[in-house]
Amino acid sequence: MAPLPTSTRTLLRLCPHRSLAALSPPLACTSQQRRHKADIVQRTAGEYDKTPAFESPFRSIDQQPTTKIPDFGAYKSRKGETTNRTVQYFMVGSMGVLAAAGAKATVQDFLVNMSASADVLAQAKVEIDLAAIPEGKNVIVKWRGKPVFIRHRTGDEIQEAEDTKWESLRDPQPDSDRVKRPEWLIMVGVCTHLGCVPIGESGDFGGWFCPCHGSHYDISGRARKGPAPLNLEVPEYSFPEDETVVIG
Numbered sequence: 001m002a003p004l005p006t007s008t009r010t011l012l013r014l015c016p017h018r019s020l021a022a023l024s025p026p027l028a029c030t031s032q033q034r035r036h037k038a039d040i041v042q043r044t045a046g047e048y049d050k051t052p053a054f055e056s057p058f059r060s061i062d063q064q065p066t067t068k069i070p071d072f073g074a075y076k077s078r079k080g081e082t083t084n085r086t087v088q089y090f091m092v093g094s095m096g097v098l099a100a101a102g103a104k105a106t107v108q109d110f111l112v113n114m115s116a117s118a119d120v121l122a123q124a125k126v127e128i129d130l131a132a133i134p135e136g137k138n139v140i141v142k143w144r145g146k147p148v149f150i151r152h153r154t155g156d157e158i159q160e161a162e163d164t165k166w167e168s169l170r171d172p173q174p175d176s177d178r179v180k181r182p183e184w185l186i187m188v189g190v191c192t193h194l195g196c197v198p199i200g201e202s203g204d205f206g207g208w209f210c211p212c213h214g215s216h217y218d219i220s221g222r223a224r225k226g227p228a229p230l231n232l233e234v235p236e237y238s239f240p241e242d243e244t245v246v247i248g
C-alpha cells in the first residue's frame with residue numbers, strides 16, 4: 001500500500017475517531033464482520049459440534065423426494081417426556097372411570113324401569129281360603145290378569161277323572177299329573193284354542209265348554225272334543241296349610 005500524503009495524515013490525526021467512523025462506514029463494517037466471523041468460528045468449534053446438521057427438504061429438490069419430513073428429534077425437549085406420559089395416563093384413567101360410571105347408571109336405570117312394579121309383584125301370588133268353597137262348586141279367581149278355575153271335586157268326579165283312558169287323548173295326561181290333592185283341581189281358565197274363557201259345569205264331558213268354537217274339556221280339564229289342541233294349563237301352586245292354597 002502506498003504511503004498517504006502528509007496533508008492527509010495530518011487531517012486524519014486531527015479528526016475524532018467517531019467522525020472518522022461516520023465518514024468511512026465500510027471500514028467500521030469490515031471490523032464488525034470480522035468480529036462476527038470469529039464468534040461463529042468459536043461457537044461452531046464448541047457447542048455446535050454436538051448438534052446434527054439440519055437437512056432442509058428443499059435444498060436439492062431434484063435429488064430428494066418432496067415428501068421427506070425433516071427430523072426435529074434432536075431439538076425435542078427430553079425433560080417433559082415423563083410429565084407428558086403422566087398426563088396421558090391420567091386422562092385415559094379419568095375417561096375410563098367416567099365411561100364406567102355412565103354405563104353403570106344407564107344399565108341401572110334400564111333394569112329399574114324393566115323390573116316389575118309393586119302392584120304387579122303383589123299380584124304375583126294369590127292366596128285362597130279353600131274352606132269357603134263347598135264340594136262340587138267352582139270358584140274363579142284372578143291371578144296375573146288371568147282367570148284361574150278352582151274346582152272342589154266330588155268323589156264321583158275324582159273317580160271319573162282317574163278312570164278315563166288318557167293314553168288315547170289328544171293331549172295324553174293322567175289325572176294324577178294334573179292335581180296335587182285329588183279333590184282340588186286348579187287350572188288357568190283360558191281355552192287353549194284361541195284364548196276364550198270356558199264355561200264351567202257344562203259340555204259333553206261334565207267339565208268345561210268353550211262356546212267360541214265348541215271345545216269340550218272333561219272334569220280334569222283335558223281337551224276331549226272341538227278344536228282345542230291342549231289341556232287347560234295347570235299353574236304353579238302349593239298348599240301351605242290344609243285349607244289354604246297359594247297360586248304362583
Ligand code: FES
Nearest residue numbers: 191193194210213
Ligand atoms: S277359543 Fe275356545 S274353542 Fe276356540
